[in-house]
Amino acid sequence: xxxxxxxxxxxxxxxxxxxxxxxxxxxxxxxxxxxxxxxxxxxxxxxxxxxxxxxxxxxxxxxxxxxxxxxxxxxxxxxxxxxxxxxxxxxxxxxxxxxxxxxxxxxxxxxxxxxxxxxxxxxxxxxxxxxxxx
Numbered sequence: 001x002x003x004x005x006x007x008x009x010x011x012x013x014x015x016x017x018x019x020x021x022x023x024x025x026x027x028x029x030x031x032x033x034x035x036x037x038x039x040x041x042x043x044x045x046x047x048x049x050x051x052x053x054x055x056x057x058x059x060x061x062x063x064x065x066x067x068x069x070x071x072x073x074x075x076x077x078x079x080x081x082x083x084x085x086x087x088x089x090x091x092x093x094x095x096x097x098x099x100x101x102x103x104x105x106x107x108x109x110x111x112x113x114x115x116x117x118x119x120x121x122x123x124x125x126x127x128x129x130x131x132x133x134x
Contacts, residue, residue, distance in 0.1 A: 032091035032114030034059045034099075038070075041080035047071040047102060048081040056123035062112040064101060071107075072100035093119070 035057020039049040047069030053060045070078050073087045074097055091097060093116045100109050115123075 029093070029116050029118065031089070031116070032093045032095050032097075033057070033117050033120060034064070034088070034097075034112060034114065035120055036064065038081040038084070041082070045069065046079055048078050048084045050101075054120060054124070056126075057120050058112050058115050062099070062110050064099065064110060064112070065103065068101040068103050068108075070099060070101055072098075074098050 035054035036050055036059050037052035037054075039051040042049070050059075050064060050066055050068045050070065053064060053066055070084060072078060073084065076083075076087055078084050078087070091114050093114055096111055096113050098109055099112055100107060102108075
């Protein structure tokens with residue numbers, strides 16, 4: 001699922017036309033996350049185009065990149081971000097999903113092990129602590 005923070009710093013799962021507010025840490029522990037954000041859908045291009053990859057997320061660790069177009073999730077067609085979210089809502093932490101992306105004209109199948117949001121944030125915090133400051 002794609003994740004964003006609202007103006008109050010509360011996490012929200014971005015899902016097609018609606019945004020799903022994640023109300024409790026317990027709820028977030030039950031969902032598996034890739035760590036992606038999608039560009040607005042373009043009616044002439046099939047697939048959900050990756051606009052942002054959260055550093056240290058399962059998506060980044062698996063090699064998914066900005067500009068990739070997700071066209072299948074576990075063999076199910078993804079025409080745009082609206083197709084992505086109903087599939088992704090069922091994912092559990094630790095689950096391995098097969099993501100098919102188009103990178104330019106090349107089709108790649110990438111296995112991604114999902115994490116909880118808290119696990120992703122712990123990795124991000126550790127990575128930020130190791131980065132040199134200017």
